[in-house]
Amino acid sequence: MRFSDLIGFAWQVVRGSRSRTFLILLAMSIGVAAVVVVSSLGEGARRYVLNQFGSLGTNLIIVLPGRSETGGINPGVVVAKTPRSLTLDDALALTRSQAIRRVAPLIVGAGDLRWGSKSRETPVLGSTAEMLDIRHMETAQGHFLPAGDPHHAQPVCVIGAKLRRELFGARQPLGEWVRIGDRRFRVIGVLAAQGESLGFNTDEIIIVPVASAQALFNTEALFRVLVEAKTRQQVPQAKADVEEIVRTRHEGERDVTVITQDAVLATFDRILTALTLAVGGIAGISLGVAGILIMNVMLISVTQRRREIGLLKALGATGAQIRAVFFTEAVMLALGGAAVGLAIGELGQWMVGQVYPDIPFSPPWWALIAAPGTAVVTSVLFSVSPARRAARLDPVMALSRR
Amino acid sequence: MIRLTDIERVFTVGDEQVHALRGVNLVIGPGEYLSIMGPSGSGKSSLLNVLGLLDRPNAGRYELEGRDVTGLSDDELARVRRERIGFVFQFFHLVPRLTAEGNIELPMVLAGIEPAERRRRLDRLLAEYGLESRARHRPDQLSGGQCQRVAIARAMSMNPSVILADEPTGNLDRSTGQEVIALLEALHAGGGTLVMVTHDAEIGGRAKRRIRIVDGRIVGDER
Structure with a gap:
């Protein structure tokens, strides 16, 4: 069977049973749209926070007095060291570093x-x-x-x-x-x-x-000292210099905490990406549900189309061809559902964007690949059993007059 | 052409063993026209299913065009059906969502024949069976006779060596039935081998060779 004929045949089936097609498309597209919208909300929150941090300054290093450390001998006993305060002269001494601009x-x-x-x-x-x-x-x-x-x-x-x-x-x-x-x-x-x-x-x-x-x-x-490194590459050097200078001035005690903007950004980035993945994954469950719906509908379809399957076998269709027909149908439905879902997702995300214009909503690239990908993979996986059932049908039984 | 040797077919229904075919021996030469007749439940459909490679005998040997097809795999059987055997069914068995053209084309599509070649054969078949004006109609827009003509055209699309017809007139009125029989006989006249199952004595009697089957045994073979 030629590939174009396979597509044509599956298209006839998909077009022939409108309400069935509509149902599957609906379930699939809701799943895909949910993943797109939810993950774009997460991604929007991530970008918003990162922008906010970025607007604080460039190549920024923040110096805090005190150092969080766990000391003491007995486990579980936390001996906090009294922080030496950070003075104006400490701050001004930092300008001696070659890596620090301001x-x-x-x-x-x-x-x-x-x-x-x-x-x-x-x-x-x-x-x-x-x-x-x-x-x-x-x-x-x-x-x-x-x-x-x-x-x-x-x-x-x-x-x-x-x-x-x-x-x-x-x-x-x-x-x-x-x-x-x-x-x-x-x-x-x-x-x-x-x-x-x-x-x-x-x-x-x-x-x-x-x-x-x-x-x-x-x-x-x-309260803080804000330090700007000369370039992005010099941020680690500047950080080391800050610690060294303060240590010299504080009689060998490194009693400040130095936070780089990059580290804070990276932390937020990690947290919010994980969050986006998590909520996207939860939305992805609906794709699994859609896959099960496809399996059900396909099983019903195999039962309804017994005679047709029997006929195809009598006309010389091999088991592989029958399976291919059902797979093609499932993939076609999944792709259609994914396309509609992506469109609905974009629309939904645009609407949320209208309500919260400050937050840059846009679906992350992985969601745009993963959502339709999951849709196709689940529908193919879930149509394995119906397709096999169809391919195993006994043509005599399937054709028998009833 | 076709040689059946000691064919047995046993179905298990509940605890009982039902012998649909018992020791059937049958040789059909090329270009023969034979009818298989018998009361219902006599095994004539089972015989046709075995002949059509839709069903495997429990015992015995089946040679088709000199080749032993008894032990072939399902996919190999499908290929033989596609290339060598044309079916005509009592209930036509057309795919309801496909047009007449689409239905006739189906075996060629499954065989992976190029669209240009399909088109050539389609045009010839549509003309031969007087279906040109009905080519784009779906089965529910066709009369019974037209449906069976589509089915015969479909059976002929791969130029099979054998045409197997299972009660081809069973679902048609008398005059349409005559028309369909005439078409099938024309195929035979053109050199095709035609095997027809029927319980209509008048139609069965027209065949050159008439097989009678009772209780899974061939009890009569008239020429």
């Missing part, structure tokens, strides 16, 4: 911001001029913190776009004096609206020089 110390606290009769509880960031470039921020008006000696507590501040709106309304904020606690700061700049990234809204913060923040919160200790 360093921005960071102090975070909450302060009571007042201007005239208005007041507002707001996060206060203490940092230096470098922060602007490291964090990829932009000013909408005025300037960012001035460069210069970070030890010098200048009474200036930069405010977020939302703060500016809430506090000053239509008034010009530049040059105004605001109070944080008992200190006064002159507004020298307004940040461009950036929106939320990882739960931290830069539109609501106020940024002051790091020395001012130290005085304001009465602490020497830094």
Whole structure:
């Protein structure tokens, strides 16, 4: 039997029994569409998180005071070492590394911001001029913190776009004096609206020089040091340098934790990819169910088409040909179902995308291959038994007048 | 052409053994026209099934065109059926979703014959059996006589050496039946071997050689 004839013959069958074809296509396409939509939701979440992390900066290294370590002699007893605090001089010493381009110390606290009769509880960031470039921020008006000696507590501040709106309304904020606690700061700049990234809204913060923040919160200790390596290749070198420099300065104790952006990205990437695979797999179960439906329908079809199968055998069809006819039919239905399913999946994903435009929904490449692939493989597997049954039919019995 | 030697066919129905064929010996020469007659349950259909390689005898030897086909595998039997034997059934057995043309073409499709060659043979067969105007009709749009003409055209499409007809007129009215018999006899006149099972004495009587079968045994062989 020629391949084109096989296709033609199966096509006649598929076209001949419309409701049966429709049912199988429906089941198959729901399965495929479910996999596509669900996995594209997962993939969208993954890309969203990665984008958010990427927007924090490039070649970023984050230095945290303290080091998580398990110590002690008895198993189960955790002796946490008291972390030495990370100081401004520690941060500035990091610039000695050849691999490091910029360093921005960071102090975070909450302060009571007042201007005239208005007041507002707001996060206060203490940092230096470098922060602007490291964090990829932009000013909408005025300037960012001035460069210069970070030890010098200048009474200036930069405010977020939302703060500016809430506090000053239509008034010009530049040059105004605001109070944080008992200190006064002159507004020298307004940040461009950036929106939320990882739960931290830069539109609501106020940024002051790091020395001012130290005085304001009465602490020497830094919350973080943000470090930017010169190139991506130099990130590991920069990380090693940071650890080495801090160790020298802290009398041989490596009491900081250094996180690279790549490591965080890789972790999130792994977690979210695993999640996408898991939910995609769960959706894939429906494909298995569709396969069982195909088997049922095929078994019924073998019973209904006994006479036809008997006739084909009488006319000289071999067992292999009969099986091929049933396989072709199953593959054709599966491919049709997969195609319809992919279309429905794309549509569904587009609709979800309309509701959540911020999240870049798109099915991962493996889902686009795995979903139709699984559909075809399951339907072929599940049509093995009906096809064999058909091929084994005794032509005399099948043709017998009944 | 066909030589059956000591053919036995036994069916097991429940605990009972039913002998459908007992020691059948039959030699059919090329170009013969014979009818197999007998009461129902006499084994004439079993004999036809064995002749058509649809069923295997439990014992005995079957030679077709000098070749022993008794021990062939299912797939080899299918190939022999396809190339050498044409069937005409009482209930036509046309595939309902295929057109007349599609049904006639079926054995050629299974044999993997090229479309151009199929087309040539189809045109010839459609013309020969007066089905040109019905070529694109499906079986439910054809009369009984037309259906049986399609079935005969189908049986002839592979130029078989033997035509086996199982009650070919059993499902047709008298005049249509005569028409179909005339077609089959024309095949024989053209040199084909024709074996026809029937319980209609009038139709069976037209054959040059008349086999009578009772209880699985050949009891009469008139020429």
